[in-house]
Amino acid sequence: MINIYPKIISRGHPSLLMTYLAPIIAIVLTLITGSIIFSFMGFTPFFALHTFFISPISTYYGVSELFLKATPLALIAIGLSFCFKNNIYNIGAEGQLTMGAIFGGGVGIFFYNVEGFWLLPLIIICGAIGGIIWAMIPAILKVRFNTNEILTSLMLVYVAALILDYLVVGPWRDPDGLSFPKTRPFNDSARMPLLFEGLRVHFGLILTIISVFIAWFIYSKTMLGYQLKVAGLSPKASRFAGFNQNKLVYITFGICGALSGIAGVGEVTGPIGLIYRDISPNYGFTAIIVAFLGRLHPVGIIFASIVIALTYLGAEDAQLFMQVPQAVGFVFQGLVLFYLLGADLLINYRISFYKRSLINEH
Amino acid sequence: MKDNIVSIKDISKSFPGILANNKVTFDIKNNTVHALLGENGAGKSTLVKILYGILEYDYGKIIFDGEKFSPKSPSMARKLGIGMVFQHFSLFDSLTVGENLILGLDEKISFNKLKNKVEELSSKYELPIDLEAPITNLSAGEKQRVEIIRILLQDPKLLIMDEPTSVLTPQEVEKLFITLNKLINEGRTILYITHKLEEVIKICNEVTIMRNGKVVETCNAKDESEKTLATKMLGKKLPEIQKSNFSEFNETTSFRVINLVKKYNDPFLVDLDHISLEVKEGEIFGIAGVAGNGQSELMSFLTGEDVIKNSSHIEYFGKNISNLGPKDRRNLSIAFVPEDRLGHSAIPQLSLLDNVLLSQYAGNNYSKWGIINKSQIAKKTNDIIKNFNVMTPSSENYAGSLSGGNLQKFVIGREILTNPKILIISHPTWGIDAGAELAIRQSLINLSKKGTSIIVISQDIEELLEISNRIAVIYKGKLSDPMHINNISIEKLGLLMGGKFD
Numbered sequence A: 001m002i003n004i005y006p007k008i009i010s011r012g013h014p015s016l017l018m019t020y021l022a023p024i025i026a027i028v029l030t031l032i033t034g035s036i037i038f039s040f041m042g043f044t045p046f047f048a049l050h051t052f053f054i055s056p057i058s059t060y061y062g063v064s065e066l067f068l069k070a071t072p073l074a075l076i077a078i079g080l081s082f083c084f085k086n087n088i089y090n091i092g093a094e095g096q097l098t099m100g101a102i103f104g105g106g107v108g109i110f111f112y113n114v115e116g117f118w119l120l121p122l123i124i125i126c127g128a129i130g131g132i133i134w135a136m137i138p139a140i141l142k143v144r145f146n147t148n149e150i151l152t153s154l155m156l157v158y159v160a161a162l163i164l165d166y167l168v169v170g171p172w173r174d175p176d177g178l179s180f181p182k183t184r185p186f187n188d189s190a191r192m193p194l195l196f197e198g199l200r201v202h203f204g205l206i207l208t209i210i211s212v213f214i215a216w217f218i219y220s221k222t223m224l225g226y227q228l229k230v231a232g233l234s235p236k237a238s239r240f241a242g243f244n245q246n247k248l249v250y251i252t253f254g255i256c257g258a259l260s261g262i263a264g265v266g267e268v269t270g271p272i273g274l275i276y277r278d279i280s281p282n283y284g285f286t287a288i289i290v291a292f293l294g295r296l297h298p299v300g301i302i303f304a305s306i307v308i309a310l311t312y313l314g315a316e317d318a319q320l321f322m323q324v325p326q327a328v329g330f331v332f333q334g335l336v337l338f339y340l341l342g343a344d345l346l347i348n349y350r351i352s353f354y355k356r357s358l359i360n361e362h
Numbered sequence B: 001m002k003d004n005i006v007s008i009k010d011i012s013k014s015f016p017g018i019l020a021n022n023k024v025t026f027d028i029k030n031n032t033v034h035a036l037l038g039e040n041g042a043g044k045s046t047l048v049k050i051l052y053g054i055l056e057y058d059y060g061k062i063i064f065d066g067e068k069f070s071p072k073s074p075s076m077a078r079k080l081g082i083g084m085v086f087q088h089f090s091l092f093d094s095l096t097v098g099e100n101l102i103l104g105l106d107e108k109i110s111f112n113k114l115k116n117k118v119e120e121l122s123s124k125y126e127l128p129i130d131l132e133a134p135i136t137n138l139s140a141g142e143k144q145r146v147e148i149i150r151i152l153l154q155d156p157k158l159l160i161m162d163e164p165t166s167v168l169t170p171q172e173v174e175k176l177f178i179t180l181n182k183l184i185n186e187g188r189t190i191l192y193i194t195h196k197l198e199e200v201i202k203i204c205n206e207v208t209i210m211r212n213g214k215v216v217e218t219c220n221a222k223d224e225s226e227k228t229l230a231t232k233m234l235g236k237k238l239p240e241i242q243k244s245n246f247s248e249f250n251e252t253t254s255f256r257v258i259n260l261v262k263k264y265n266d267p268f269l270v271d272l273d274h275i276s277l278e279v280k281e282g283e284i285f286g287i288a289g290v291a292g293n294g295q296s297e298l299m300s301f302l303t304g305e306d307v308i309k310n311s312s313h314i315e316y317f318g319k320n321i322s323n324l325g326p327k328d329r330r331n332l333s334i335a336f337v338p339e340d341r342l343g344h345s346a347i348p349q350l351s352l353l354d355n356v357l358l359s360q361y362a363g364n365n366y367s368k369w370g371i372i373n374k375s376q377i378a379k380k381t382n383d384i385i386k387n388f389n390v391m392t393p394s395s396e397n398y399a400g401s402l403s404g405g406n407l408q409k410f411v412i413g414r415e416i417l418t419n420p421k422i423l424i425i426s427h428p429t430w431g432i433d434a435g436a437e438l439a440i441r442q443s444l445i446n447l448s449k450k451g452t453s454i455i456v457i458s459q460d461i462e463e464l465l466e467i468s469n470r471i472a473v474i475y476k477g478k479l480s481d482p483m484h485i486n487n488i489s490i491e492k493l494g495l496l497m498g499g500k501f502d
Helices: A016-040 A043-057 A062-086 A092-110 A119-145 A150-168 A202-222 A221-234 A233-242 A243-270 A283-291 A298-322 A328-342 A356-362 B044-051 B073-080 B097-104 B111-124 B140-152 B170-185 B197-203 B226-234 B295-303 B325-329 B352-359 B374-387 B406-418 B435-448 B461-465 B490-497
Strands: A004-010 A349-355 B002-014 B019-030 B035-039 B059-064 B082-085 B158-162 B189-194 B204-212 B214-220 B254-262 B272-280 B282-286 B315-316 B334-337 B423-424 B453-457 B470-475
Touching: A016 A043, A016 A298, A016 A328, A043 A062, A043 A298, A043 B044, A043 B254, A043 B272, A062 A092, A062 A202, A062 A221, A062 A243, A062 A283, A062 A298, A092 A119, A092 A150, A092 A243, A092 A283, A092 B406, A119 A150, A119 A243, A150 A356, A150 B352, A202 A221, A202 A243, A202 A298, A221 A233, A221 A243, A221 B352, A233 B002, A233 B325, A233 B352, A243 A283, A243 B406, A243 B461, A283 A298, A283 A328, A298 A328, A298 B170, B002 B189, B019 B035, B019 B044, B035 B044, B035 B197, B044 B158, B044 B189, B073 B082, B097 B140, B111 B140, B111 B170, B140 B170, B140 B282, B170 B189, B170 B197, B189 B197, B197 B226, B204 B226, B214 B226, B254 B453, B272 B282, B272 B374, B272 B453, B272 B470, B282 B435, B282 B461, B282 B490, B295 B423, B295 B453, B325 B334, B334 B406, B352 B406, B406 B435, B423 B435, B435 B453, B435 B461, B453 B461, B470 B490
Parallel strands: B019 B214, B035 B189, B035 B204, B082 B158, B158 B189, B282 B453, B282 B470, B334 B423, B423 B453
Antiparallel strands: A004 A349, B002 B019, B002 B059, B204 B214, B254 B272, B254 B315
16 A cells, blocks of 8 residues: 655745746656657657757757747747736737738738838838737727637637638739749848858847847836736736726737737748748747746747747658658647646645655544 | 533644644633634634634644544534534525525435424524525625524534624624523533634633634633733733824815715625715724625725716815726825735735835836836835834735735835825725734824825724724615714614614
8 A cells, every 4th residue: 555645735825946947847747758659659769859859950950940940939929928927818829920921921022023121121010010900809809898819819810811811822822823822932122131141040030039138128127017917916906006907908919919920921031932821830829838838938938939949840850750740749849738737736836745644643 | 521522632733834723722611602812813713724624733632522533524523513603604695595504504404394493493592584585685694694503403512603793783793692692501612713802701701812823821701801811812012092183173175975876786796875975184084884885896986996987976175086097096196905905905926016016106206118116116115114014024025925914014004105195995904913903003093193084994893983083884885974983882883884874
């Protein structure tokens, strides 16, 4: 008989150590579980994990690809962190990204034969506006009719995808494109400048790093950051303070829409160079995991975006070298989120081990 | 029969960070009313939760009715013969009395059989009750009767009553004492938890005094006076409060509420029914009443968290401020302290520094262009801590780590240091220890001496009598005419609190 059993005990106040340790615990558990899955599939765990996590980033090109994928993830996750801190569950970043790509990319197509230094900034601004417009729909619905933003923002993802579909097979289709559902390519001045010759990582990374700093500044130094913190912890106290909750809903949705839109612009004017149907491998959804894994903290989000970007790359290599489906990357993303939610229990609770005999004494 | 129904020996129980019960030892004599007296946080609640099987103790031993006793759950405690009436009622508001009673029973019973039993109990103990009435329609006193009958249906040997008079009018308190007497005559025993001294002397046989988790003494209640009990409970003597000599005749009206009407169409909210009041500069205006008669609804209009959209209005020195939100009212120098300090007037998960920022107004320079001025806030936080004697290791500590009394001192200090023209405060000393209670009352009086008008909403009649210049009573959303403190009687107040407006 086992005579030691665990008991979950409240800590009284949240543990700061565990707030930062939980993501690491989650990643370690994910690696262990991943090894077990791979060994059931007949691979030696070391070989599998090496293929998945080490070999993709063992070249400069690989590292560049890592940052290429981390760029939109981090940018969107920063936007989402504004919403989530305010207890607004915006699940529609993917749609806001798509709209950003449409608005920004639309400008790029319109000026396909005009070059100028002003073109890229204009595209970025229009992309942000597209994302904001798409984000304002669930925001207005929430403020005016108290609708659930999880449903409305999610449904709008599919609406945005259908609009994109219509544009690339219809009015925006490349006249010289042999009927493929894609637009004309952008000219060079409409493309994100590359940071290194021969590598695909682009100027979007700089934009992301700048937004990380701005977000950190807003969170730690401004009244807006404070209002988000208060609104997230206690809506009643936020009313007592006289903060305008509706305004916060618009602001947070707006910031998230703008950053998601810019992420969309970064994809179409960066590695892709034109618009077609599959501009994003679910970056808008995966960024939700990045935001929580990064503890909604700008610096945490940087690390989280790199970890999750690695699962994308790893899945590609796994498909190449191990002949397993690319979806295995989503398995890893799911595992990380699953273990993270579990490990978060340790922030507010600790586990104690009791000897059974001691309990029965009195 | 045994002499002692309960013997508690060396009971210890710890929670993260505190030792709530430290080797608690005392006996409860059979067929007596035994008082458990102590300030908030003295460990009374922990001890009774152990007796009722909600908590398990770490060390020690309890003998109940001659047997070793270690209940694992409340239903086990009930089976062994212990019943408990909680301070906060555990009744379903949308169900009837009868339905609540059936739900609360551990064994199944037909409605007719229940009806007979309830009728028998209610005539025997003078507990009139209507089985068909929905709980929402009952007063606090009636709800308590339902709770007592529910316990009596289990035929307990020991009844634990946790601060039973805290929500009752003085008349209802008298009725409760009659019922308690009958229970004793039946041969039952009552463990009576309270921090009200006069009740101990009036109805209890023995009293156990607790302080900081330890038993100070168990003594005969009849040999004690309120003064001696207070000294034992607090461990020190309390200074007397110093009142202001306010006379309303030479003062201007600073704050008026005119005909405040609000219909909610919600059974869980109280409609406000033509409330009017007028406060002078330097006056403390008390609003008495049993909880749940529209106090929180009124408070939300006074703070501006809720704004009126009809002809009724609120005036500040003659200016209509009905449409202003809390921030705008604060800019006009009106300060508020709502009742709930955990999550309303303060946020437990934030530091004291961050909590200062919660009630910011235009004049305090806490932020410029949206950027927070940390040094200004730190200065203010330390001022509050120093001036109001807030016990905390530092201003960085979480608000939730402070005791109730210290946090309340902090919150009230935060508002007082803004030098408001009006302070509107709800239940200023709810659930805090006597030392902090006195400090807070004195600081309110001192503030009024400087010319600030204060509106105090409180259930505690003694508090209002101690600090107010005039008192009005709120009952079912209606406010009585105010009475001057000099010609007020407890009886009159009690009748008003029970709805006897004339």
